[in-house]
Amino acid sequence: MMAAAPLYCVCRQPYDVSRFMIECDICKDWFHGSCVQVEEHHAVDIDVYHCPNCDVVHGPSLMKKRNNWHRHDYTEPDDGSKPVQAGTPVFIKELQNRIFASGEEILIRMKGEQVTPRYLERHGFNYPIGVTEMEALGLKLPAPTFSVKDVEQYVGGDKVIDVIDVARQADSKMKLSEFIKYFTKSHRPKVLNLISLEFSDTKMSELVEVPDVAQKMSWVENYWPDDSFFPKPFVQKYCLMGVKDSYTDFHIDFGGTSVWYHVLWGEKIFYLIKPTPANLALYEAWSSSPNQSEVFFGEKVEKCYKCVVPQGTTLLIPTGWIHAVLTSQDCMAFGGNFLHNLNIGMQLRCYEMERRLKTPDLFKFPYFEAICWYVAKNLLEMLKELREDSCPPPTYLVEGVKALIGALKTWLKREVTEPTSEVPDNIRPNHLMKELTKEIRYVEVREEEKKQERVELHLKHIISARRLREQQRHAPKVPSNLDILEQHTREVLKRLEVGPLEEVHGKLNKVSTASAAAAAESLEDNHLRLMLVNGRIIRDRPTSPSTEEAIQGMLSMAGLLCSPKPEKVASSQEPWWSSPNQCSRLEHREAPQHQRRLQGDKSPMDSQGNSSSEAWDNQGLPSPEMDYQYCDPSMSPPLHPSKRHAPNPPPISNQATKGLEHFLFFIS
Template sequence: MAETPLYCVCRQPYDASQFMIECDICKDWFHGSCVQVEEHHALDIDVYHCPDCADHHGSSLMKKRTNWHRHDYTEPDDASRPVQAGTSAFVHQLQARSFPRAEEVVVQMQGSQVTLSYLEKQGFQLPIMVPQPAGLGLRVPPPSFSVRDVEQYVGSDKVIDVIDVARQADSKMKLGGFVKYFYEPQRPKVLNVISLEFSDTSMSELVEVPDVAQKMSWVENYWPDDSHFPKPFVQKYCLMGVKGSYTDFHIDFGGTSVWYHVLWGEKIFYLIRPTPANLALYEAWSSSPNQSEVFFGEKVDKCYKFVVPQGATFLLPTGWIHAVLTSQDSMAFGGNFLHNLNIGMQLKCFEMERRLKTPDLFKFPYFEAICWYVAKNLLKTLKESREDKCQPPEYLLEGAKTLIIALKSWLKREVTGPATEIPERIRPYRLLKELTKALRYQEEAGRNKPIRAQGGGAWPVLVQGSRVRRMAKRVARHLHEKQTPRNPSNLDILELHTREVLRMLESEPLQQELISSRKFNKVSTASAAALQRSLDYLRLVLSNGRILREEKWQVMEESVQAKDGERTAWQQEGMVKIKIESGFLGSVKSELRNRGSSGQSEASDSESEDGCESQGEVRTQKHPGGLDCQMNCQTEWGVELCQRGYPNPMTPKSPLLLHPSKRPAANLLPITNQATKGKRPRKGMATARQRLSKILKLREHSQLFV
């Protein structure tokens, strides 16, 4: 096995993460940090001599600068070529340009006014300028905080990304080297630091993100602690730039929104609205080979100039195309965050980055993974809104739609392309199915009827156009049905009867005396008195599981006479019975009175002592007149009526009771519960059928009858 080649004066193997330079004499490679050569200086070296070769061949030879308006200082024919972005000539031209007033698009607000509820109601579409940080919940070091203080908290050996502004090229150097450069009286180059993320350093304790950015951030709210993906750190950046630093037009990675606070110095923003036309122009400009030679602000209809002074905070929404010029030495703190208010624009910017083949270094880390976490939480939010009967905000519904489309496209790309960042414990297809279902329900609910808006009804759902006419028709039909009397249905009769019996039960506890199992005797005096005080009651005439007639009676007490020293519950001489109303009803399924137990069926086949055949709670007795009658044999009053030969008021006028062998088979199909429309009733809400079933089980109470 071949030995690993060793390089540099430190005799270490090649490391791709470290900058190395080749000696043009010995052809050996050296780490830039070992030979004191910064990466941004390498492009200026024409011939490099390592320390050993420099003793014999002299120092390295530098390139001779021939222009100040091109990225390549020694480019031939430079006089006929246009000015490139970032050069000193470009900065002078930029400062001399005129731009529209930014007050047209920038909203001036106080810190206490910038809240989550305000942005949810008004939207986050325009930049916001806050002159003083009071009320924002922002905490930063005092203005005396210097670049050397940053070195003390972060560490001088921290490797940072540095932009060579004149070349618009990225390079790496140690923070200690940049601090040394920053304090040089004569700076040979313009260097800019815009991507020093310090969340994992001790300086993080000195900075608190604004409350509104923290409450809206996807990373802060949706990223789980047990994720197998490392958590993205994009919330806290320190920006250190010298005078003349320029960052060309761009959209922040992943379409993130940004907050900036200028600790000292000054920043100038050049702002362009993210309209579809401007975004299309931006994508074409970004992919053009002469991008650095074209000032993008001239290609759009309006490019606004806005100055952010020392102590001010600037909030930039999703997708805004912007360039930044540092007019004087400055230090600023800022951060990026994804949120729910502009999901569609964020996804559009991310897809644009993919088409432009943006390197991963300049993209939002694990953007697809956090979108899956957001989809999971959106599903939870929609389900809670459904349970609370609240209409979610429109921006949330539109964002969920766009997110579903994007997630589906990423799943399709997984088959042919690289694997997507699907987190563990997430079943993508099931999640998309449930989210689509929840979204469809909320949309249908919003179209069919006005539902109070989520958040206490601050945003009412407006009803317009044809929906107004449909609602007017429903109201008119409801008034017509209310004024027009209708015949009661079987379900209405059962409900009424249930309520009557429950009212009787609640009036006074019933007492009874049982003489044998499932056989009844006389009603006690206390229960008789309770029934006498019940002035109204409803009788249902049943035969073979069919309701033949419903009769509402009113009972008025005239006198109750004693018999053999005891009070009988119902004596014909002591009661006046007034029939209020009766009507013939349709059939009701026999299972309403079925007990569902073998013991009850056995009791229904047994005969009582007074000669009546028991059929559940209704008994049949041969009437002296020769007609089959049905009466309630649970009360002595019913027995006495039958024995004395009086016609039973509950007997049907036509002989509907046939011989058992000739009776049609009962329809045993279940009754549709119209009260709940086939749905399972909520806990604590019994249907009429369930309440009636409970009443039928109270057969030991002799006063109850059906």
């Protein structure tokens, strides 16, 4: 006959491991905390406990005496020699006075519509994102008037929850109804924080929808099969309720998950540290040290950023970021965790760190290894489809699969000594790893081929560039328009080598005309032909505006231009004689003067009755009032210098301009 199980408490029930019990220091009997109205977090404050039966005789329980405000065990004597511990009232006050780098240095401000999987796949998810404009983020939440009592109504007051005694940084269990009663009291003897209320399986789940980006990227939502032997992890929807001065020390979210937070009302302050290899190594050493609570980790690293998250703001924290949280005023927030493809390597690294730190299962991602096997199977199919479509996979995915293959191999080897297998029944692990390795080799070979092609193309460009430089080095220099003008001016100056002038009857005549005639004849062989039309010098082939402007500027400086009258001029591409109007005008105006000059007429009269000699100013240039047409000298024989009125012009210092002046005088 089996002995009956021992019965305890005033309720005379057997021992239940899930329920908190306390021992009476007088009668040594055990009692359920809920039966004797003693909460677990209150039990640590009792020095000597008297059960309801014993306190009738011995009086009420004796409480511990507070001796300090900076140690987790507040009964320690305050001799000033022990350092401040995290979460204590002294620590909170010091934390609020510390100076940190601004979170704006690393926080990416975005609108809800911008935070999409496509954006994160293109730009990476490596820095925290702050969202204040919620439209199109896909986040659905209760109104800001939603209270802690509403939470109790939707979740149920009997739900047992884990709360944190902030001053002691210790967990304890209590009913949600008791926590709500504590939260709504004006006097709170201690600071309690609730951060682990996952409500996916409650009525409150219908009031909350997670952001689209978290939903679409989540491994659990995309890869967890409905027929899995393992229960589906519920980490997508948390309700966080903390009173003022609640504090959670530095940590990395389980499994390296990314996390979204939304402050419904109140305010939270995040202290963020980038997950560099150096910072992660420091974090692991700090987490495993015996005096962890006495060292503020934010001072161990190069930079710790302070980020204030006010009411109505959503914060997304990427994989692996080390962070602590201070509730600066009573606050209700919602949040959730999700694994994804963008930072697989970092997620695996955080998981292995948790194993080395011997993190309790309660604070680890549920069935992390199982979901990694499911993900590996799905990523294999994805890689095959991309290869068949000749579409290279993104770099982050290739690197992630490589890290995943290494982790899966390690876990299989570990099974020999630690048989805690989470390999799903419908997966052949060795075959899966072999196929994944094969797909990665295909990608690497293709990448190597592309790299070789890029190198060859680069070499071709280098060779082509060298050949072009060699050709340019040995090729004759193509003269510019200004070079041609300068060359032509020099040739004209050489050809206009006229002798000294002598005065005959008060006029200046050339001693010799042979060189001038030879120059005129030689102009026909010159490849550069110039024409002055309405005060502008033009060529027999088009020139660039800059060249023409340069020429006009040179002539203007030398005073060789007369103001043109608006008049339609024949194209410089055609000879002057090709225009009948042009020829008739020249014949009508120029021929008579030419005849009179040949006859030695000293003062011919123009159509206006003015002397033609007066039409030239004191420099021998045409008067601005006169309209002269200049044509190609090779097509119209120049007048003999002795037959023309040529007053002696003053000298011009610029030799090239002087040559042009003589040249234009000559061809006119």
